Amino acid sequence: MSLHLSQLRKWILESPPIEWSINQLREMLIGALRQGPIPQHIAFVMDGNRRFARSHKIETVEGHNLGFEALARILEICYKSGVKVVTVYAFSIENFKRSKYEVDALMDMAKIKLSQLSQHGQLLERYGACIRVLGQRDLVKPDVLKAVDKAVEMTKNNGDCVLNICFPYTSRDEITGAIKKTVDEYSKPLSAQARPFSQTRITQKIRSKNLDASPLRADSPTPSSNSDVDDSFSSTTTLHTDSPNGGGEASIYPDPETITTDTIESHLLTAGDPPLDLLVRTSGVKRLSDFMLWQCHEDTELVFLDCLWPEFDLWNFLPVLVEWQWKQKHLEDKEPANSVKNLKTKLT
Amino acid sequence: MPVAKRETEIYRRDAKLNHNLLTPAEREKLLEPYLPEPPTRQNSKAKKGSKVRVLPAEESHSRLGIRKFLKNQLHALVYVIIHTVFSIYIRFRVAYHGVKDRIFAILYYHHRTPELIQKDVKGLDRIPTHLSVILKLEDGGKGGAGLETLVDEVAEISAWCMCVGIPTLSVYEKTGILKGYVPATHRAITRKLSSYLGPDHPAVSLRAPHVPSIESAATTTTGEIISFAKPLSVLLLSAEDGRDSIVDLTKTLADMAQRAKLSSTDISVDLVDAELAESVMGEPDLLVLFSPIVELSGYPPWQCF
Numbered sequence: 001m002s003l004h005l006s007q008l009r010k011w012i013l014e015s016p017p018i019e020w021s022i023n024q025l026r027e028m029l030i031g032a033l034r035q036g037p038i039p040q041h042i043a044f045v046m047d048g049n050r051r052f053a054r055s056h057k058i059e060t061v062e063g064h065n066l067g068f069e070a071l072a073r074i075l076e077i078c079y080k081s082g083v084k085v086v087t088v089y090a091f092s093i094e095n096f097k098r099s100k101y102e103v104d105a106l107m108d109m110a111k112i113k114l115s116q117l118s119q120h121g122q123l124l125e126r127y128g129a130c131i132r133v134l135g136q137r138d139l140v141k142p143d144v145l146k147a148v149d150k151a152v153e154m155t156k157n158n159g160d161c162v163l164n165i166c167f168p169y170t171s172r173d174e175i176t177g178a179i180k181k182t183v184d185e186y187s188k189p190l191s192a193q194a195r196p197f198s199q200t201r202i203t204q205k206i207r208s209k210n211l212d213a214s215p216l217r218a219d220s221p222t223p224s225s226n227s228d229v230d231d232s233f234s235s236t237t238t239l240h241t242d243s244p245n246g247g248g249e250a251s252i253y254p255d256p257e258t259i260t261t262d263t264i265e266s267h268l269l270t271a272g273d274p275p276l277d278l279l280v281r282t283s284g285v286k287r288l289s290d291f292m293l294w295q296c297h298e299d300t301e302l303v304f305l306d307c308l309w310p311e312f313d314l315w316n317f318l319p320v321l322v323e324w325q326w327k328q329k330h331l332e333d334k335e336p337a338n339s340v341k342n343l344k345t346k347l348t
Numbered sequence: 349m350p351v352a353k354r355e356t357e358i359y360r361r362d363a364k365l366n367h368n369l370l371t372p373a374e375r376e377k378l379l380e381p382y383l384p385e386p387p388t389r390q391n392s393k394a395k396k397g398s399k400v401r402v403l404p405a406e407e408s409h410s411r412l413g414i415r416k417f418l419k420n421q422l423h424a425l426v427y428v429i430i431h432t433v434f435s436i437y438i439r440f441r442v443a444y445h446g447v448k449d450r451i452f453a454i455l456y457y458h459h460r461t462p463e464l465i466q467k468d469v470k471g472l473d474r475i476p477t478h479l480s481v482i483l484k485l486e487d488g489g490k491g492g493a494g495l496e497t498l499v500d501e502v503a504e505i506s507a508w509c510m511c512v513g514i515p516t517l518s519v520y521e522k523t524g525i526l527k528g529y530v531p532a533t534h535r536a537i538t539r540k541l542s543s544y545l546g547p548d549h550p551a552v553s554l555r556a557p558h559v560p561s562i563e564s565a566a567t568t569t570t571g572e573i574i575s576f577a578k579p580l581s582v583l584l585l586s587a588e589d590g591r592d593s594i595v596d597l598t599k600t601l602a603d604m605a606q607r608a609k610l611s612s613t614d615i616s617v618d619l620v621d622a623e624l625a626e627s628v629m630g631e632p633d634l635l636v637l638f639s640p641i642v643e644l645s646g647y648p649p650w651q652c653f
Contacts, residue, residue, distance in 0.1 A: 031419065032426035069356075172617050175650065179598045179616045187605035187612065256602040261591045264598060293592070293649040302642040322434050327641065329431075 015348030018083055026314055033081045033318075036325040039277035041175060043292050044069065052302050055308075061105040066111060066310035073245030079127055079161050081321070085273045087164040089291045093136060093173060107144050110167065114147040125268040134269040135169035155237030164270065171293035176263040178294075182259060185267075190252045268294060276300045278324055280317075282309045301327070369390070406638050414470040440641070458529045460544050469512050476633035479517040481505055483638065484649060485523055495525060499533050502526065502582070510541060510550065512582045518629055522526050522646050524586025534562045537582065538638035556584040557628050587646040589628045594650060597623055 005087070012018055046067055053063025071088060078086050096103060117131070133148050140148070148167070154236065199221050276295040281288075285305040288296070296302065305312070349622075414531045450511065458465050481500055488495045502519050519526070525531060534554045541549045555561030561581075597620065604610040625631075631651045 004569060008517050028423065028426060029430075031423040032430060034358040035427035036431070172621070173648065174366055175594065176617045176620050179594070179601065179620060180612050182598050183602045183605045183612045186602035236447065253606040256606070259595055259599050259602060264591075264595060296644065296649075299643065299645070302644070305643070319434075322430055323438070325436055326431060327439065 008119045021290075029314065029318060030077060030080045032326075033321055035208070037328045038082045039321075039324060040083065040274040041085040041276045041278075042083055043276055043279045044071075044074065045089045045279070045289065045290075045291055046309045047285055049310060051283060052308040052310045053308055054221060056130045061103055061109070063310060064106060064109060068109065070310050070312050071253040073313055074317065077317060079129060083161065085162045085164065086254065087166060087270065087273075087292065088132075088168045089133075089289075090165050091170065092171070093139065093168050093170045096168070101284070107141060111144045114151040115198050116254070116315070118147070125158060128158045129163050130155040130158040130161075131163050131165065133165045133167050134174070136173060137168075139168040151293065152210065162273065164273070166291070167268075170290040171288075172290055175264075177269070177292055178267065179266050181267040182263055186254050188253075188257055190254060197276050238300075265294075270295060278320070280305065280320060282312050292306070369593060371463050399420045426639070438610060447639075458508075462545055463575065465508060465511040474515060475512060478518070478632040479514045479634050479636065480518045480520065480632035480651075481636045481638070482520045482645065485521060485525060495529070498535045499529065500524065500540075502533055503536040503582075506552065506580060507540045507544045510552075510578070511544060513578055515578050516632075517580060518585055518632060519582065520585040520647050522587045524584075524588060526584045527559060530554060530556060530559060530562060530584070533584070550579045552579070553581045554584070555581070557589050558588075559584075568578060583629055585648065590646050590648040593624060593628050593648065594620075597627075620650070624648075 013022075048062040049067040050060050052058045052066065056063075068275060074085060089261075091106060094116050131151050133152060139146060183241075270292075276292060277287075277299075278301050279296050280303045284304060288306045292300075301324060303318070305316055307316050456468065458468075483498060485498055498521065505519070508516055531589050534552070535552065537552055538549075541552065551563060554561040601610065601615060605612060628648060629651060635647075
């Protein structure tokens with residue numbers, strides 16, 4: 001009986017008029033979302049493909065394929081509603097520990113989808129999305145890398161929105177990379193030729209001036225002026241002794257004290273993107289799994305959903321967005337008095 | 349992308365054969381009806397061009413404008429409806445959680461007896477060895493009331509941790525006000541512990557990064573200590589232990605690199621991890637927030653792994 005019912009339900013849902021009206025409803029809801037504030041940068045952890053495959057008794061690779069379809073759906077929603085940057089966690093460095101078969105299948109999938117993307121350059125232009133791949137490039141096989149580069153190159157000029165694909169990525173690796181780049185930047189000596197004035201010439205000039213001045217000053221009766229000359233002499237000698245260390249061998253470094261959070265931020269892989277507003281993780285696991293640690297630690301709202309990634313659709317995403325909008329509106333309305341809804345959780 | 353069933357079927361069949369079934373052109377045709385309109389810039393340019401040439405085009409343009417206006421109005425209406433409904437829903441949710449928590453708090457009240465708390469935890473098969481909590485200073489630092497409740501909360505949580513047998517607790521509070529009151533907090537914790545566990549309780553050490561720790565000797569006067577309670581170390585954290593500590597580490601590394609004591613290829617995840625674990629803390633097993641929305645509000649990024 002229930003089988004018949006689900007068959008009937010499926011049949012009705014797939015009939016053209018219903019399909020059309022569902023699509024219209026989706027369009028309307030997305031249009032309605034646009035009326036309020038929209039997060040500028042959303043990150044997704046696409047978790048649950050394998051579990052979905054297991055529970056539906058299909059192959060793992062098939063689960064990943066369905067996950068890709070879900071990603072396409074979500075991207076469409078995001079870009080239509082006006083999100084600027086979407087970051088997805090496609091593959092963690094840790095994932096290389098999975099079975100070779102699965103890793104290879106995932107890599108193949110990435111290659112195929114990306115090369116397929118590059119076949120449709122015109123279509124991509126309509127979305128105006130540019131693709132960027134963040135992560136450890138040297139861990140990827142060269143043939144996949146080629147597909148990646150091609151897709152990135154093709155979409156480089158689309159400026160409306162950005163899709164960041166984190167592919168061999170962990171956040172700790174990213175932060176370490178940023179630290180490394182910062183250190184590199186600061187251990188590069190500043191070029192001594194940057195300024196058109198030569199220090200040796202200046203010291204020479206001062207010295208010659210002092211030599212000129214000292215006999216004149218020697219005539220002056222006050223002894224204080226004499227000591228003045230002595231002072232200036234000593235200062236020239238210090239200048240002289242300093243200059244070979246300072247300017248001669250080009251060993252002036254930028255001051256490490258000028259390093260700030262912004263310096264490190266500018267070396268992260270997501271440099272230039274707006275701050276992360278929303279991070280969604282599916283499949284009910286409440287961990288970050290080394291994703292966007294630096295980016296999401298300030299005002300990002302973290303949302304953990306129970307549904308598996310291949311099932312993720314507008315109907316799961318809508319409440320998240322609406323809640324975010326609601327929160328945004330209330331933050332504007334009453335900045336200080338938001339402690340009212342503090343829910344106390346018991347520790348047990 | 350593929351929304352309708354028929355197209356999805358075709359797409360999947362194509363995907364199964366590694367996209368060899370259809371040619372790119374066929375695939376584009378498949379997607380055609382579901383694509384958004386081409387970029388508006390071109391659209392408006394074309395329209396402007398036609399307006400110059402033929403005047404009647406203006407009429408169709410204005411009708412389009414009305415349609416667009418109506419559509420916008422409809423969207424605004426739907427937006428308002430959604431948010432009204434959601435507002436009502438969230439009020440109910442807050443009320444529901446409030447009532448539920450109150451009831452549970454009464455049903456499972458611990459009566460300051462470690463045995464009861466121990467019984468509550470018995471059902472769990474794993475207990476974190478490092479628990480981290482994020483607390484908020486309520487009144488923005490004005491007056492002592494907020495600080496007092498904060499200290500009290502820290503003491504309470506420490507007592508629970510000791511009863512449960514969690515050896516490490518870190519307390520994150522954004523402003524770092526607690527760091528100025530380390531001795532007072534330590535006294536409060538000790539007082540709370542003796543009210544839970546009696547005068548004989550294991551040692552507590554309280555420390556903050558870059559602040560010397562305060563230890564208290566275990567008060568083993570009679571040698572009769574409750575078996576499950578272990579020594580506890582409490583760590584106070586604030587926003588400056590987050591990103592700023594990473595910045596400080598970078599400064600140190602840059603300084604070393606400038607003096608040629610280290611090359612940038614030596615910097616690895618393990619090195620950074622070890623340094624941050626040394627100067628701030630290792631990663632916690634469980635992070636507990638006491639707010640309706642999950643927001644890390646400046647929690648050390650490296651550690652919330």
